[in-house]
Every structure is written in C-alpha cells, then in structure tokens.
Amino acid sequence: RPDVFTFGETMVALRGSGPLKLGGTMNVSIAGAESNVAIGLTRLGHDVRWSGAVGEDEAGQLVLRTLRAEGVDVSSAATDPGAPTGLLLFEPRLPEVTRVHYYRTGSAGSRLTADMIQRAFSAAPPRVLHLTGITPSLSSTARSAARRALQLAQEHGSLVCLDVNFRARLWTAEEAAEVLREWIPAVDVLIASDDELPLCLPGDGGLDGSAEGSESSRRGKGTRTCADAVNLPPQGDVGDPAVSLATQAQLLLDQGVSEIVVKLGAAGARVFTQSGSVHRPAKPVRAVDAVGAGDAFVAGYLSALLDGEEPDVRLERAITSGAFAVASRGDWEGAPTRSELGMLGAPPGTVVR
Ligand code: ATP
Incomplete structure (x- = not known):
C-alpha cells in the first residue's frame, strides 16, 4: 500500500532570468502541483505513486525521467500519442514578481x-489520496477522473487530501465552487489559502470573487506567480472578510472535513480541527522564488500526518518544507530531505561538513 497516490498534469517548465521577449537562456525542468507534492514526499522518505499522461515526446520523457529519478513511482503513468506534453514558461519580471505563461490547452496531461x-x-490503493483543484479544471475527462478517485478512496478507506489551488486562468470562481463544494463531504484534509476557502463553503459562502482578487495581492510573499492575477478584478475587501476564518473553517468541519489547513504565505499557516486551532509563523528565510511553496508545504504536512504526528507537528514540518521551497529557485528542486529539515535554524554562515 503506497503512502500516497496523486495525479494531475505535469509539464515541461522553462525558467528564464529576465523579460521573455528579450530571449536569452532558459533552464529546463518540470512542474506540476501534484508531482511537486510527490517529490516533496519522496524526499521525506515516503512511498508515492504519481499518475498522469504525458505526450509521446521528449518532453514527456523528461517528466517521467525526472519523477523516476526522484523516487516517485510512475509505473501507472500513461503516454498519449495523440497530444503533446504541456509547457509553461516562468518569466521573473521583477525581483518579487514572476509571470507564468502556459501552453497546455489540449495537452496530453489534460486528457x-x-x-x-x-x-x-x-x-495499489494508497493510505492517502492527494488531489488538487487544478485537475478538475483541465477537462471534463480529468474532472471525471478526480471524481472516480474520490469514490475509490471512499471504497478503499484512503484518507483524502485536497489542495484547492485555484487557477483563475483555467476556470472561473463559480465553476470551481460548483465542483469543490460537491467534493467537500468526501474530503478529510482540506488545504487552502485564506482567500480560497469561500470556494469550498456551502451556499454562496461569501463567493464575492475574493479568491480572484487576493491572488494578486498575497501577503508579503518574497516572489509570487501572478499568472492567475492577470485580468483579475482589483482587490476587494479581502483583508476584511465578511465571514472570519474560524467561522468558515467551522462550516467545513460541520460538513465532515476533519482538518482545514490555511496557508497564509509569509504569515505562516493555521490548522483548524474540532478540538481548536493552531497557528505557526513562517520560518524566516531569504525569499528567492516562492513558486512551489504551497506544494512543498503540503508535502511537509502530509509527511507528518503519515508519521502519526499531531497537527502542531504537521504544521511545523509543512512550514519548514515551504520555507525551503521559498529559499530556492524552482518548483520542487529545493524540497528538503528528512535529514535536512533541521538546517533552517542554523546561524548564517554555517557550513555543514
Ligand atoms: P504557491 O501557489 O506559490 O506554491 P501558495 O499560495 O499555495 O504558494 P503560500 O501560502 O504562499 O502558498 O506558501 C505556503 C507556505 O510556505 C506558507 O504557509 C509558509 O509556511 C511558507 N512560505 C510562503 N512564503 C514564505 C516566505 N516568504 N518566507 C517563509 N516561508 C514562506
């Protein structure tokens, strides 16, 4: 029984060092929220299976080879001869702002x-099924795949973890809310940014577009992806939500979610359970590239959960893992191994020999 099964679209990622239109060199890697989590978990010593589809092309080979090299089981991944592997370009536009360009429509991963x-x-039914809100936005077949996985998790007694990961480029808040609200009763661990929670709440749950508005104005992240911020409405009263975080979390607990983990960027994170809530501040690091922080955070959280740790320890490992991601370039490259977790508290100038 693998510790975790996850699936979704993983693409080839090209990362430049300045304005894209000027050309120059780019670094070639891979990126996908679910595979980032898978890598984060294998680095921490867990047994993880990732599934998805890649094109019958060299880009697809890069995806599979990289995941295999990181110890992720890709034996159930498929190669689709009818479509190419998706592509995304990261364009660091300002020290604090990265622009992302996607070329994924009709890609193998979305099929x-x-x-x-x-x-x-x-x-191999897993202990934990990890889903993101990206997969159901890709296509109707991907949405059915996620729904089927939820049913199977229920049948096999797998714990379900969902990271909302709202992507305004892929669907509207209303479309996302329709799917996510239907899923909530099947979710055990819900992970979201504070601005994404309304997408999961029953009724209109305060769906006032805040998930979209605040994406462009996140709380002091060192670097952020504004892919989803382009074309979004100006920031609303995001800092003053009509329904407080605790009230929103309670509504979700009432629907059977056992823990709600809220990512707060540079302000750390908070977890709500029926026994109360715990907050952990972020670990201070020099922020180099915040892309992937959320996925590393999820990997840390699930790792400690699989180890049977309490919510405070889960949060601690999550924020530590998130801090590693923020402190290094790339989506997953900086994810820590278990033995590296303790490095963060080391004084500046420390040399580990
Ligand atoms: P992304 O979509 O870019 O991967 P996210 O929006 O899902 O990120 P964040 O809330 O930005 O997730 O970050 C996840 C976690 O990473 C935070 O809860 C925090 O613990 C850690 N983190 C984020 N930014 C910083 C920072 N500047 N310094 C230290 N830790 C950070």
Missing part, C-alpha cells in the same frame, strides 16, 4: 481519464 486513474488507484 487523462477516469479509467486510467481507476487502474492506477486499484493496482
């Missing part, structure tokens, strides 16, 4: 199907 995920899941 994954429920049957494919059923085969991958059933071959």
Whole structure:
C-alpha cells in the first residue's frame, strides 16, 4: 500500500532570468502541483505513486525521467500519442514578481481519464489520496477522473487530501465552487489559502470573487506567480472578510472535513480541527522564488500526518518544507530531505561538513 497516490498534469517548465521577449537562456525542468507534492514526499522518505499522461515526446520523457529519478513511482503513468506534453514558461519580471505563461490547452496531461486513474488507484490503493483543484479544471475527462478517485478512496478507506489551488486562468470562481463544494463531504484534509476557502463553503459562502482578487495581492510573499492575477478584478475587501476564518473553517468541519489547513504565505499557516486551532509563523528565510511553496508545504504536512504526528507537528514540518521551497529557485528542486529539515535554524554562515 503506497503512502500516497496523486495525479494531475505535469509539464515541461522553462525558467528564464529576465523579460521573455528579450530571449536569452532558459533552464529546463518540470512542474506540476501534484508531482511537486510527490517529490516533496519522496524526499521525506515516503512511498508515492504519481499518475498522469504525458505526450509521446521528449518532453514527456523528461517528466517521467525526472519523477523516476526522484523516487516517485510512475509505473501507472500513461503516454498519449495523440497530444503533446504541456509547457509553461516562468518569466521573473521583477525581483518579487514572476509571470507564468502556459501552453497546455489540449495537452496530453489534460486528457487523462477516469479509467486510467481507476487502474492506477486499484493496482495499489494508497493510505492517502492527494488531489488538487487544478485537475478538475483541465477537462471534463480529468474532472471525471478526480471524481472516480474520490469514490475509490471512499471504497478503499484512503484518507483524502485536497489542495484547492485555484487557477483563475483555467476556470472561473463559480465553476470551481460548483465542483469543490460537491467534493467537500468526501474530503478529510482540506488545504487552502485564506482567500480560497469561500470556494469550498456551502451556499454562496461569501463567493464575492475574493479568491480572484487576493491572488494578486498575497501577503508579503518574497516572489509570487501572478499568472492567475492577470485580468483579475482589483482587490476587494479581502483583508476584511465578511465571514472570519474560524467561522468558515467551522462550516467545513460541520460538513465532515476533519482538518482545514490555511496557508497564509509569509504569515505562516493555521490548522483548524474540532478540538481548536493552531497557528505557526513562517520560518524566516531569504525569499528567492516562492513558486512551489504551497506544494512543498503540503508535502511537509502530509509527511507528518503519515508519521502519526499531531497537527502542531504537521504544521511545523509543512512550514519548514515551504520555507525551503521559498529559499530556492524552482518548483520542487529545493524540497528538503528528512535529514535536512533541521538546517533552517542554523546561524548564517554555517557550513555543514
Ligand atoms: P504557491 O501557489 O506559490 O506554491 P501558495 O499560495 O499555495 O504558494 P503560500 O501560502 O504562499 O502558498 O506558501 C505556503 C507556505 O510556505 C506558507 O504557509 C509558509 O509556511 C511558507 N512560505 C510562503 N512564503 C514564505 C516566505 N516568504 N518566507 C517563509 N516561508 C514562506
């Protein structure tokens, strides 16, 4: 039984060092929220299976080879001869702002199907199923795949973790809310940014576009992706939500979610359970590239959960892992191994020999 099964779209990622239109060199890597989490977890010593589809092309080979090299089980991933592997370009535009350009419409990754995920899941039912809100936005077949995975998790007693990961480029807040609200009763661990919580709440849950508005104005992150911020309405009263975080979390607890983990960027994170709430401030680091912080955070959280740790220890490992991601370039490259977790408190200038 693998510790975690996750699936989604992983693309080839090219990272430049200045304005894209000027050309120059780019670093070639891969990126995908679910595979970032998978890598984060294998670095921490867990047994993880990732599934998804890549094109029958060299880009697809890069995706699979990289995941394999990181120890992720990709034996259930598919190669789709009818579509290319998706691509994204990271354009660091200002020290604090990274622009992301996607070339993923019609990609192999967006064509994954429920049957494919059923085969991958059933071959080895996991302890934890990890889903993101990106997958259902990719296509109707990807949405069915996620739904099937939720059913299978229920049948096999797998714990379900959902990271909302709202992407305004891929669907509207209303479309996301419709799907996410339907999923909530099947979710055990819900992970979201504070501005994403309303997407999961019953009724209109304060769906006033705040998830979109605040994406462009996150709380003091060192660097942020503003891919989803382009074309978004100006910031609303995000800092003054009509419904407080605790009230929103309670509404979700009432629907059977056992823990709600709220990522607060440079302000750390907070977890709500039926027994109360715990907050941990972020670890101070020199922020180099905040892309991937959320995924590293999820990996840290799930790692401690799999180890049977209490919510405060889960949060601690999550924020430590998130801080590593922020302090290094790349989506997943900086994710810590278990033995590296203690490095963060080391005084400046420390040399580990
Ligand atoms: P992304 O989508 O860019 O991966 P996110 O919006 O999902 O990120 P954040 O809330 O930005 O997630 O970050 C996740 C966690 O990473 C935070 O809860 C925090 O613990 C850590 N983190 C984020 N930014 C910083 C920072 N500047 N310094 C230290 N830790 C940070």
